[in-house]
Amino acid sequence: MSIYSVKLIFIILLLSILELGLASAVLFMPDAPTINLTEVMHEQLATTNMTNSLSAIIVHFRSYDILLSISCLFIAIVGIWTIFYSTPIIEKTEYDYDTPLMQDFPRLILLVIFVVTIAYILWRGAELAIIAFHIGAVLAGIALFIRLKQATKPQIKNCIFVRLVLSSGLLVFATIAFSVTAAGYEFSNSLILLTELSIIILIAFSLLIFFMARPNMNN
Amino acid sequence: MADFVFLPLVSMGVFTIGVYALILDTDLLRKIMALNFMASSVFLLLISISSRSQPAVDAIPHGFILVAIVIMVSLTALALMLARRIYQITGQLYLLEDENETGEPL
Numbered sequence: 001m002s003i004y005s006v007k008l009i010f011i012i013l014l015l016s017i018l019e020l021g022l023a024s025a026v027l028f029m030p031d032a033p034t035i036n037l038t039e040v041m042h043e044q045l046a047t048t049n050m051t052n053s054l055s056a057i058i059v060h061f062r063s064y065d066i067l068l069s070i071s072c073l074f075i076a077i078v079g080i081w082t083i084f085y086s087t088p089i090i091e092k093t094e095y096d097y098d099t100p101l102m103q104d105f106p107r108l109i110l111l112v113i114f115v116v117t118i119a120y121i122l123w124r125g126a127e128l129a130i131i132a133f134h135i136g137a138v139l140a141g142i143a144l145f146i147r148l149k150q151a152t153k154p155q156i157k158n159c160i161f162v163r164l165v166l167s168s169g170l171l172v173f174a175t176i177a178f179s180v181t182a183a184g185y186e187f188s189n190s191l192i193l194l195t196e197l198s199i200i201i202l203i204a205f206s207l208l209i210f211f212m213a214r215p216n217m218n219n
Numbered sequence: 220m221a222d223f224v225f226l227p228l229v230s231m232g233v234f235t236i237g238v239y240a241l242i243l244d245t246d247l248l249r250k251i252m253a254l255n256f257m258a259s260s261v262f263l264l265l266i267s268i269s270s271r272s273q274p275a276v277d278a279i280p281h282g283f284i285l286v287a288i289v290i291m292v293s294l295t296a297l298a299l300m301l302a303r304r305i306y307q308i309t310g311q312l313y314l315l316e317d318e319n320e321t322g323e324p325l
Contacts, residue, residue: 026227053278076293210296
């Protein structure tokens with residue numbers, strides 16, 4: 001028996017101990033929590049005029065969670081751009097996107113599919129728990145798909161317009177959140193729509209930039 | 220209720236695989252994928268917890284997962300960016316501590 005197999009057996013043993021410990025911690029979890037959040041949530045559901053409980057939770061009860069996760073996205077963008085501009089190393093890569101998917105007819109079909117998806121989300125979004133994240137993700141997919149054909153051309157520039165659009169989503173959301181907290185008002189429907197729009201913009205742009213932001217090093 | 224025995228076991232198994240790859244794999248892309256594995260296993264666990272409450276499905280863990288997915292996406296993007304910088308600077312996709320005397324990955 002070599003040292004390698006002893007090491008392997010030791011690793012497998014440690015991993016199974018970890019697995020058993022985690023599984024026992026989950027399976028013997030106490031059954032009755034001290035506060036039954038589900039019941040409280042279902043009692044308060046009537047005050048929100050929303051049919052879907054997940055939408056009610058996300059929009060009404062836990063909207064500050066969304067604010068913090070959105071700022072997490074924003075911080076990731078800031079980090080990515082910082083890494084980009086820290087030391088400019090010019091990458092000489094030739095990207096070949098001339099795949100069958102990029103021919104004219106499949107592109108047309110895919111664009112139609114995207115449009116149908118957006119229309120379906122907008123149509124059913126109110127009753128299902130489909131919210132800004134999904135619309136933003138599909139929009140980012142469409143934008144990526146359009147940009148992918150011109151991927152070798154100069155990319156998104158580090159101009160003030162891009163920065164404004166990127167930060168506008170978080171700015172609008174944070175402004176609404178702080179003003180609502182300070183003034184003590186409830187979230188009205190127009191405010192909810194405004195925040196959803198800002199989230200959609202931020203998510204679509206940030207997902208696009210996660211993938212596409214190769215800044216133009218020649219400038 | 221039978222789901223609450225099966226799904227946590229599966230999710231903890233996936234979590235263990237993620238821990239294994241995160242610690243013992245030297246390749247940075249595989250480390251990032253292992254992080255995603257672990258996150259997915261936690262999502263699966265939360266889903267199974269939400270199906271535990273009867274008769275109505277508990278929607279609060281679903282809300283947690285929606286927040287966590289966004290955070291995981293941004294974390295993955297940042298990690299991929301860091302890995303790409305490491306590749307740009309050193310020309311290899313593993314950390315310098317992870318290579319032996321001849322310059323090969325462990």
